[in-house]
Amino acid sequence: MKERSALDALLAPGGIRPLYQPLYALTNGDPHLFAFECLSRGPHGTNFERAPVLFEYVRLKRQEALVDRLCIATALEQLPAMASSTKVCVNVHASTLARDAGFIDFLVGAMQKADLHPARVIVDVIQHAPAHDGDGFALAIRRLRHLGIAIALDDIGLGASNFKMLLDVVPDYMKLDRCIVDGCHDDSKRCAVIESLVELASRLHSTVVAEGIETDDDLVIVQSLGVRIVQGFLLAAPMEGRKLVEWPALSPSSAA
Amino acid sequence: MTLQATSKERSAPRHRILIVDDEELIVQAMRKYFAGLGYDVDCAFELEEAQALLANYRYDLVIADLRLTGVGGVEGLQIVADVRQRCANARVILLSAYGTPEIERESYQRGADAFLHKPKAMMEIAHVAVNLLDNA
Numbered sequence: 001m002k003e004r005s006a007l008d009a010l011l012a013p014g015g016i017r018p019l020y021q022p023l024y025a026l027t028n029g030d031p032h033l034f035a036f037e038c039l040s041r042g043p044h045g046t047n048f049e050r051a052p053v054l055f056e057y058v059r060l061k062r063q064e065a066l067v068d069r070l071c072i073a074t075a076l077e078q079l080p081a082m083a084s085s086t087k088v089c090v091n092v093h094a095s096t097l098a099r100d101a102g103f104i105d106f107l108v109g110a111m112q113k114a115d116l117h118p119a120r121v122i123v124d125v126i127q128h129a130p131a132h133d134g135d136g137f138a139l140a141i142r143r144l145r146h147l148g149i150a151i152a153l154d155d156i157g158l159g160a161s162n163f164k165m166l167l168d169v170v171p172d173y174m175k176l177d178r179c180i181v182d183g184c185h186d187d188s189k190r191c192a193v194i195e196s197l198v199e200l201a202s203r204l205h206s207t208v209v210a211e212g213i214e215t216d217d218d219l220v221i222v223q224s225l226g227v228r229i230v231q232g233f234l235l236a237a238p239m240e241g242r243k244l245v246e247w248p249a250l251s252p253s254s255a256a
Numbered sequence: 257m258t259l260q261a262t263s264k265e266r267s268a269p270r271h272r273i274l275i276v277d278d279e280e281l282i283v284q285a286m287r288k289y290f291a292g293l294g295y296d297v298d299c300a301f302e303l304e305e306a307q308a309l310l311a312n313y314r315y316d317l318v319i320a321d322l323r324l325t326g327v328g329g330v331e332g333l334q335i336v337a338d339v340r341q342r343c344a345n346a347r348v349i350l351l352s353a354y355g356t357p358e359i360e361r362e363s364y365q366r367g368a369d370a371f372l373h374k375p376k377a378m379m380e381i382a383h384v385a386v387n388l389l390d391n392a
Contacts, residue, residue: 006305047298047305056308 007061010042010054011070017041018075019238022247023089023209023231026223034229035087035122038075039238059129064093065100072107076114078241089122089152094165095129097140104143118148125169126154127161134168141169152209156180156197166204173229174201178212181232184225185217191225198226271389272296272313276306276320276335277351286319289378290385303331310335310342316392317385322352322359330359333366340367347388351376 009015019039024031042048048057058067072090079088096103111121123144131137144151152173155161157180166174176197184190194210201208210222213232222230239247273295275286283299291297298313300306303324310318318339322332332350339346350363353374360371370384 005302047300047309050312052312053305053308056311057304060304060307 006042006046006048006057007063009046010048010058010067015043016067016070016074017043017240018071018078019240020075020079020244021231021238022236023229024235026228026230031230031235033086035089036079036244037089037124037231038072038079038091040071040075040091055126055128059093059095064129065096065103068092068096069100069103069106073110076110076116079114079116080241080245087120087122087150088116089124091124091126091154093126093129094131094137097125098131098133098137101136104140104147107149108147122150122152122173124152124154124173124175125165125171127165128155128159130160138168157193166200170204171206173209174204174206175209175211176227178232181210181212181218181222182214183218185215185221191221194222194227195225202226270294270296271316272298273385274298274300274306274309274313274315274318274320276300276303276318276324276332278302278321278324282321285378286381289382293382293386303334306335307338310338314343315339315346317347317349317389319349319351319381319385322350322355322363333359333363336363336366336368345392347385347392349381349384349388351381 017040019041020036021039022033023035023037025034039051040054041051042054048054058064068091072092075090092103107123111118141151150172151169152175153161153165153169153171154175156174156176158177174197176194180190180193184194198208207229208227209229209231210227211231213219213222213230213234215234219230219234236247273290275283275290275297276299277283277286278301280301283301287297287299298309300309306320318335320332320335323329324331332352336348336350339348347369348367349370349372350368351372351374352359355371355373363371369388372381372384
């Protein structure tokens with residue numbers, strides 16, 4: 001048998017590797033840097049290099065809260081100083097917000113260590129693990145808002161995402177999953193879904209973020225449909241912190 | 257396994273195989289062997305790791321040990337159930353050094369396509385695997 005489980009390896013020092021992917025705003029012409037999303041990957045050479053496998057495994061082990069904390073702590077510790085002038089997205093499972101009563105205090109501490117003002121932080125709520133404890137979840141959302149932290153709903157259109165979550169959270173940002181965005185340039189049905197979600201977001205005073213932009217054609221189409229923030233390999237792949245420092249799009253004029 | 261089968265397999269579209277066993281040496285030996293036959297191979301060492309892969313990828317064949325936690329476990333049966341739920345057309349081979357007739361019967365009832373008693377030579381496992389994939 002293996003001497004230690006994959007979970008032990010993930011929780012060990014260096015088990016989680018932070019990556020950062022830029023988000024771009026499409027207002028006023030060319031895309032300009034809007035934020036960095038903190039992403040996490042497991043050790044090289046394992047299945048957990050693949051984020052969907054990593055987080056499905058963590059959810060099956062029911063360790064979302066522990067791993068969410070580790071991912072955020074690691075990402076903010078290694079966040080390059082230059083990136084502190086723009087917004088930063090951190091991912092949190094809905095189940096963590098609902099059940100981990102100490103999470104918000106932990107987040108505030110991690111932000112303080114990274115010298116990150118709450119106004120520059122976006123908590124990106126992952127819906128794959130449902131909150132279940134509605135009271136705990138609602139309290140956590142209220143506390144985040146009270147602190148001045150913006151909230152994004154991730155995975156819109158995929159898996160456990162639903163309209164009730166939209167009503168419960170009323171997010172500042174609605175992140176459309178790549179399964180809706182990818183290939184929209186020649187798919188009228190995808191365009192119809194994106195257009196309707198842009199309209200819905202507008203009425204909820206939310207902003208749509210289109211994930212998974214990989215072609216110029218898709219970028220042009222989502223822009224024409226009213227999407228104002230985009231993310232994807234066409235613009236920038238996830239990168240290590242040391243590469244972020246050299247990232248050419250990161251200029252003072254692009255700070256949020 | 258015959259050379260003819262190997263040749264046929266090499267000319268076929270690449271099949272994707274998932275190998276699940278908590279014995280690292282067995283997993284690495286099987287990975288090397290099946291990759292050498294031209295298959296795309298993923299490996300997992302525990303139940304939840306296998307389930308996370310099954311949730312994200314489609315496999316043509318899953319080869320799983322019945323026990324993944326040492327004494328008394330029958331996690332392989334859960335893997336059979338997961339495969340049937342997620343990849344209805346996939347083939348499943350269960351391996352066990354402890355298989356009783358009751359467990360073997362239950363494995364087939366849950367949807368396993370083959371139940372092999374350990375120890376088994378790699379070529380014997382590959383022979384069953386190729387036949388299952390050829391008849392898929």
